[in-house]
Amino acid sequence: MSTETPRRTRRREETTRLFAEIEQATSDEERDRLRDEVVVVNLELARTLAGRYRNRGVAVEDLEQVASLALVQAVRRFLPEPGRDFLSYAVPTIRGELRKHFRDLGWIVRPPRRIQENQSRVVAAFEHRTPEGEQRTAKDVADLLGISVEDVEEAMQAQGCFHASSLDLPVGPDSTTTVAESLVRSDDETEAAENRATLEPMIACLRERDRLILRMRYVEDWTQQEIADAIGVTQMQVSRLLRRILKDLRELAAAS
Incomplete structure (x- = not known):
C-alpha cells in the first residue's frame, strides 16, 4: 500500500505533466517557462531537504539557497523517460549539493578531506537506532559504513568544526x-x-x-x-x- 501523501502525489503528477509539456514545446522560451513552473512546484521539496541539515553550523537560509539552486540544475538536466521519476533524480542531486556545501564551505577549521567526507555519513548513521531500537555504538557505525572505528571517532570529533x-x-x-x-x-x-x-x-x-x-x-x-x-x-x-x-x-x- 502506498504511503505517499496527497500533496506529494499532486506534486508528482503536476511535475510529470509539466515535463510532458516541455517535451512538446516548440520554442526555447516556452521550455524555459515550463521549467520555471517545475521549480516552483518542487520548491517545497528543496526547502524540506535543506531543513534536515539545520542546526549544524550553517544558516538555514544558505542551505535553502543551495537546495533551490540544485533543484534548478536538476530540472534543467533531467531527461524524462518511461518509468523514470523526476523526484528519484532530484532528491539525490539536492542532497549531494547540500553535502558538498558543508564539505567545501561549512568548516571554520578544515580537517583532512577524508574526515570531511566521513563526517556527514557518520552523523547520519548515529541519528538512527539499531534494528533492536538501541543507540548505535562507534563499532556499529563503522561496520555499517565500512570504515574503521578510528575513522568514526575522528569524524565525530570534527562536528564542532562548523562553528566555534x-x-x-x-x-x-x-x-x-x-x-x-x-x-x-x-x-x-x-x-x-x-x-x-x-x-x-x-x-x-x-x-x-x-x-x-x-x-x-x-x-x-x-x-x-x-x-x-x-x-x-x-x-x-x-x-x-x-x-x-x-x-x-x-x-x-x-x-x-
Whole structure:
C-alpha cells in the first residue's frame, strides 16, 4: 500500500505533466517557462531537504539557497523517460549539493578531506537506532559504513568544526574564568590575542571531555592520576588521551 501523501502525489503528477509539456514545446522560451513552473512546484521539496541539515553550523537560509539552486540544475538536466521519476533524480542531486556545501564551505577549521567526507555519513548513521531500537555504538557505525572505528571517532570529533565557541564563555558553570583566560598566560597582549585567535576554532573542534581533560591538566595543573580518578579511567588511559588530544590539535593547526 502506498504511503505517499496527497500533496506529494499532486506534486508528482503536476511535475510529470509539466515535463510532458516541455517535451512538446516548440520554442526555447516556452521550455524555459515550463521549467520555471517545475521549480516552483518542487520548491517545497528543496526547502524540506535543506531543513534536515539545520542546526549544524550553517544558516538555514544558505542551505535553502543551495537546495533551490540544485533543484534548478536538476530540472534543467533531467531527461524524462518511461518509468523514470523526476523526484528519484532530484532528491539525490539536492542532497549531494547540500553535502558538498558543508564539505567545501561549512568548516571554520578544515580537517583532512577524508574526515570531511566521513563526517556527514557518520552523523547520519548515529541519528538512527539499531534494528533492536538501541543507540548505535562507534563499532556499529563503522561496520555499517565500512570504515574503521578510528575513522568514526575522528569524524565525530570534527562536528564542532562548523562553528566555534566564544572565548568569552566561562570554563565551567561556577567559574568566572573565561576560556581565553584559561588558555593563554602571556604578558604580551598582542601575542595573547594572536594565540587566542589561533586556539579558538581548534579548541571548539574537541569533544567536551577532551576540553575538560586539557583544562584539568594544563590550566588547573592536575596530575594524570587525579584526572583518571575524576573521569573514571586509568592513569595510562589518561596519558594516551592526552597524547591523542595534542595530536588532534597539531593536525587541526596544520590543516587550517
